[in-house]
Amino acid sequence: MYQTTYHRPASIDEAVSLFAKGSDAKYLAGGHTLLLVMKQRLAAPSDVIDIAGVKDLLGIEASGDTLTIRAATTYYDIMTNADLKKAIPVLVHLTSMLGDPAVRYRGTIGGSIANNDPAADYPAAVLALGATVKTNKRSIAADDFFKGLFTTALDDGEIITAVSFPVPAKAGYAKMRHPASRFALTGVFVAKTKAGDVRVAATGASQSGVMRVAEIEAVLKADWSPSALDQIKLPDAGMIADIHGSEAYRANLVKVMAQRAVQQAN
CATH class of the missing domain: 3.30.390.50 (CO dehydrogenase flavoprotein, C-terminal domain)
Structure with a gap:
């Protein structure tokens, strides 16, 4: 692994500011992709900005016919959330099949869809449910978000803050x-x-x-x-x-x- 500078911001604004200052900064959520490629020396970010602990990126909210999962919410928290089990139980089922317990304790929904691995599960859920991806700048419809292998509509430095799912029949x-x-x-x-x-x-x-x-x-x-x-x-x-x-x-x-x-x- 190459040398990098690790940051742990307390807010979204602080994370965005740190990203702008870095020459080649990367956000870290669950880290299942970024840390692996860094260990293999396939990536050498100047700064790693860990957003997993930012409070505004954590939590699940149900409101009417919409359920919103904030971006740094872990798979484990998704699997154990009562509102989610009631409103969209298939998301709990999908999450239960992801990796192993270690992956589910650290992985995040925002990290999954931002990485957009061609074999990842959450992009299929976001697209099929017609979800809206919310960022620190805008809201993006699922049909406009995924652009190809490991590619999304996100601008450089843009952070996913939440994903809002309409509750299906x-x-x-x-x-x-x-x-x-x-x-x-x-x-x-x-x-x-x-x-x-x-x-x-x-x-x-x-x-x-x-x-x-x-x-x-x-x-x-x-x-x-x-x-x-x-x-x-x-x-x-x-x-x-x-x-x-x-x-x-x-x-x-x-x-x-x-x-x-x-x-x-x-």
Whole structure:
């Protein structure tokens, strides 16, 4: 690991100020990606700004048909929150499948979506639920936030402060887990809004990262049932092909995971 200067700001404004002063500063939340690449000497930030303890970035709030999770809230706190279990229980289910207990005690929702790993789970939830990503500067709709592999709409130095989720009528999530990392070989999140619209997002499948699946959305809007997807065949162009499976395998896995997600949706 290269030498760096560690900061622990007490506020969002202090964090932004420290970032602006650094020649190549990076924010640290859970640290599961940044610390790893620093140890491998693949990243050498001049300053590491730890925002995990900033009070304004912690907590979960339910208000009407909206549930807001602040960005530095850990996976463990998400899993154990009573309001979340009642309003959007599928987020608790999704979180329970992330990594191991050590990961869940330190990982944060803001860090996950800011990093936008192509096999991460939370981007699929944010996109399928039509959430709004709030930052220290603005609010960004989920459809406008994710821009490709490890790429988002965030400006340099911009901090995610919270994610606001509309409470769905039904939602489910299913994934095929990598046996070692527990990342999604393919994961699919399905959601039916209270207005009757359907949104479906897949992670770990596309070469472009998290994606909406319009073909499945159309079928499920007409018939919300696993069997409605029996005959659908998704195009495999642009899907990931690796040692775990071909493009065609990933395309079929999206369908199968969508069927499982609909089956367990509540």
